[in-house]
Amino acid sequence: MLSVVTNLLRRSVFTSTATLGRKASAMHLEKQTKELLKLPAQEVKDWLSNFDAILTDCDGVLWLYSDVIEGSIEVVNKFIHSGRKVYFITNNSTKTREEFLSKAQQMGFCVDTDKIISTAHLAANYLKRMEFNKTVYIIGSSGIKKELDAVGISSFGVGPDTLNGGLKNLVDNELKRNLNSEVGAVIVGFDEHFSFPKLAKATSYLNNAECLFLATNTDERFPMTSCVIPGTGSIVRSVETAAERPALVMGKPNTACCKHLIDDKIIVPERTLMIGDRCNTDILLGTNCGFQTLLVGTGVHKMEDVQKWQKSGTAEEKKLIPDAYLPRLGDLLQFIDS
Numbered sequence: 198m199l200s201v202v203t204n205l206l207r208r209s210v211f212t213s214t215a216t217l218g219r220k221a222s223a224m225h226l227e228k229q230t231k232e233l234l235k236l237p238a239q240e241v242k243d244w245l246s247n248f249d250a251i252l253t254d255c256d257g258v259l260w261l262y263s264d265v266i267e268g269s270i271e272v273v274n275k276f277i278h279s280g281r282k283v284y285f286i287t288n289n290s291t292k293t294r295e296e297f298l299s300k301a302q303q304m305g306f307c308v309d310t311d312k313i314i315s316t317a318h319l320a321a322n323y324l325k326r327m328e329f330n331k332t333v334y335i336i337g338s339s340g341i342k343k344e345l346d347a348v349g350i351s352s353f354g355v356g357p358d359t360l361n362g363g364l365k366n367l368v369d370n371e372l373k374r375n376l377n378s379e380v381g382a383v384i385v386g387f388d389e390h391f392s393f394p395k396l397a398k399a400t401s402y403l404n405n406a407e408c409l410f411l412a413t414n415t416d417e418r419f420p421m422t423s424c425v426i427p428g429t430g431s432i433v434r435s436v437e438t439a440a441e442r443p444a445l446v447m448g449k450p451n452t453a454c455c456k457h458l459i460d461d462k463i464i465v466p467e468r469t470l471m472i473g474d475r476c477n478t479d480i481l482l483g484t485n486c487g488f489q490t491l492l493v494g495t496g497v498h499k500m501e502d503v504q505k506w507q508k509s510g511t512a513e514e515k516k517l518i519p520d521a522y523l524p525r526l527g528d529l530l531q532f533i534d535s
């Protein structure tokens with residue numbers, strides 16, 4: 198997926214506005230994105246009445262780090278109070294599900310634990326379900342460790358690990374002599390202390406073909422305009438490259454993260470709306486699950502990105518196109534009857 202987006206971005210550099218105009222006549226063949234604010238209010242209300250379940254991304258839709266995005270609490274709570282099932286589904290692995298719950302509740306969202314889907318929790322439960330009984334080496338944050346503790350799986354690796362005695366020391370004293378023979382899985386999530394020793398240790402463990410390789414998510418970067426904060430995807434790519442094998446990704450767009458809701462008939466795909474700010478995780482998950490999708494412009498992708506993808510020919514690129522677009526989630530408030 199990274200390569201798809203990279204290619205899309207590369208291609209977009211050479212796309213002129215004139216080309217956009219010329220191809221407009223062929224656009225009726227493409228999936229169209231409804232810009233909700235440009236539609237009559239009744240049409241938007243009718244569209245919303247199709248949904249009795251909503252899955253919403255968190256960072257970039259509901260909040261940006263610790264700041265609530267204006268209007269999102271009111272919209273989400275109205276959805277909840279109208280009897281719709283609302284799930285918070287985040288790729289962020291730095292917190293436990295309980296920590297996300299208290300973050301959301303402290304902000305004012307009326308959400309319960311069973312409605313939070315988060316990737317550290319998904320990873321721990323994946324290992325628990327397979328009755329994993331070895332140790333996990335973590336590249337990531339305390340959220341992963343705490344979720345593993347909660348299911349009785351031992352782990353280590355969280356925190357700084359720097360190249361103190363040089364490369365020779367790392368190789369001779371750590372990689373050759375000090376690898377933990379109990380490690381049976383490596384989990385890679387967001388790690389602000391990611392380092393060369395961590396990369397070398399993870400890939401040394403993964404050199405054993407029986408060692409499981411899980412990644413929480415593949416988001417390339419965090420939603421930020423003033424600078425770039427690399428996301429988990431950049432760390433996962435690095436480990437995958439050195440390990441020479443792909444990780445099993447727990448979060449969006451892997452449909453496994455919400456499959457149980459469909460299998461257990463808790464939600465009906467045709468009556469479910471996926472709301473997100475990133476198309477190659479949130480919107481792709483929605484498309485892959487048969488949900489309707491709504492992109493909001495408060496995070497990673499914008500309507501201009503969608504317009505570029507609408508012109509591209511591949512089926513994979515078309516899966517990134519949402520059904521609807523809004524500048525921000527709070528704009529929905531005027532269309533939800535209380």
Ligand SMILES: O=C(O)COP(=O)(O)O
Nearest residue numbers: 254255256287288289416
């Ligand atoms: O933290 C991330 O990488 C993404 O988080 P999100 O899925 O809530 O946008």
Ligand SMILES: [Mg+2]
Nearest residue numbers: 254256257474
């Ligand atoms: Mg997001």
